[in-house]
Amino acid sequence: MAYILIVDDDGDFADSVSRVLRAAGHETAVELSPEAGLASISARAPDLAILDVMFPEGESAGFDLARRVRSTQPRVRILMLTAVNQKYPLGFSREDMDEHWLPVTDFLEKPVRLKALEAKVASLLQTAAA
């Protein structure tokens, strides 16, 4: 159905998400760092990129990756997964999403209900197809 790239430094979590999405019929790939994710996207643009926010080398590395993906592959839908969802003192919410600062299509808070993630992915891909 769709090709989905998952970029998360937690391999266990990323594999769980990958397994659920493969069971739903999608093709998936997993990368563990923003650099590897960017290289993968450059080699083959996914229909949807599921990105973590925080990585070991940067607390907002996921945001930076989202901006770089948006600048090179504007058609890729981006779903952000984050363990931190408090707007204050640091964090973000749906209202902060915009094309420049936070160019993501949607976000979900960890821990994620995998059924909810599956539904969200289906919704985003449907919107993209439309």
Add this chain to the structure above:
Amino acid sequence: MARFELPSRPRPDGLAGDSPGSTGDHHLPGALLARYAVWFYRLRWLVIFLLLGLEILGEHPDLLAPHGLFLDWHWPLAVAICLILLNAAILGVLYRGGLETIARFPRLTLWVQIVADLGALTVAIHFLGSLHSFAAFAYLCHIVLACIFFPRRHSLAVTGLAILLYLACIAAELSGVLTPGGLLRPPVLPAPGQLSPLALAVHVGMALSTWLAVWFLTSRLSAEVRLRDSLLEAANQRLVAATAERTRHMLRTTHELKAPLAAIHANTQLLQNGYVGDFGREAREVVEKIAVRCQALSHGVQQMLQLANLTSRGQAAPPRAALNLAQVVAWAVQGVEAEAAERGIGIATELEPFHLVAVEDHMKMLFGNLVSNAVTYSRRGGRVHISSRPGSGSSCEIIIRDEGIGIEAAKLPRIFDDYYRTAEAAQHNPASTGLGLSIVRHIAQSEGFGVVVESAPGRGATFTVRIPAAPRGGSAGS
């Protein structure tokens, strides 16, 4: 082989300032000195205006002579012209580059002004009477200003310059190079020629010692104030840095605690939902327990961090924004829809818009916890009803009612305590942390909201949140 050396950190008791050294050597910040330089320039226009007024008076000796006042030559005009030229130069600098240009060389700008002013003042003192009037005490203005602007060594230099100029003026008059002037006829004090050298020395000495005494006291006071200011600035910088570090630490801690839980939670869902094949009943029960405890731990971590943030002192107040409480409650309902649907719990809402200025995250935490509790402690197939009604004046009440397990009367006063759970609540929901209503309490008290709970065992609970007409930050009723 790569090498890295951990940089050493300076001792925390170091003082801030451009030239930390002995007490009193602290310079004021450049931006502040620049503003002083501009203020000095503006004050000079007033002096110029007074001098021109004096010049105009001097054109009418018939007005002054009956009062024993005489203005020699056109010295007020001459001094005013010199000061106008100085101000014109400063105005040119301001016109070209504004305050930023002066901020690049604030001390130089002040020094140029002070030296020029002292020269002009010395001319004025000569014509007003250097030794037979009290005009020389006008030097004190510049000495005091120098004590405010500059560290002690520099203000002593200004005092020394004033003394030198004054003594040069006296010497020129006594030696006959300059004819002594005087505004007052007869003069207030004996003319220099009428004083013995000792008397002259005592007279001049009294003036100079007064100036030095003023310099000493004023510079010392000013140095104390400057020291306190630099210590406060350093403390403020440390506080800002500590707050930023704490925020960063909280963010990292949240992530490092919740991320592994997210992985555990995801893997238990793989097991529970059959993504990795089926397994026996007993194994399924074990997986269920893992999932419940994992979710409880994740929820507990989130609430502990929220409570830590709410109760932390010393950090900046969170930003406040205009909110519609009906939307906030709708967001809270959306967050529990999946769980409610799973347990067959119906949620009915009847909410009118109510606008107020508050911290959005705090409102979401407050109503999120109340709505979540209403669903959690409802029985399967129960109903939750959320409504709003106007209160007294233009206040508002939001009512969250469930038909769940309820709370005994004796336990009601304790439900807002940290980590408190009734035995019935713990049995009904093993994942409960006892922090949800504690968070509600902290937020309600900080916002000035009232919270009333009515309940009976087996008959559910009704939480009423009273938002006053003008809570902290203001509100506008619908």
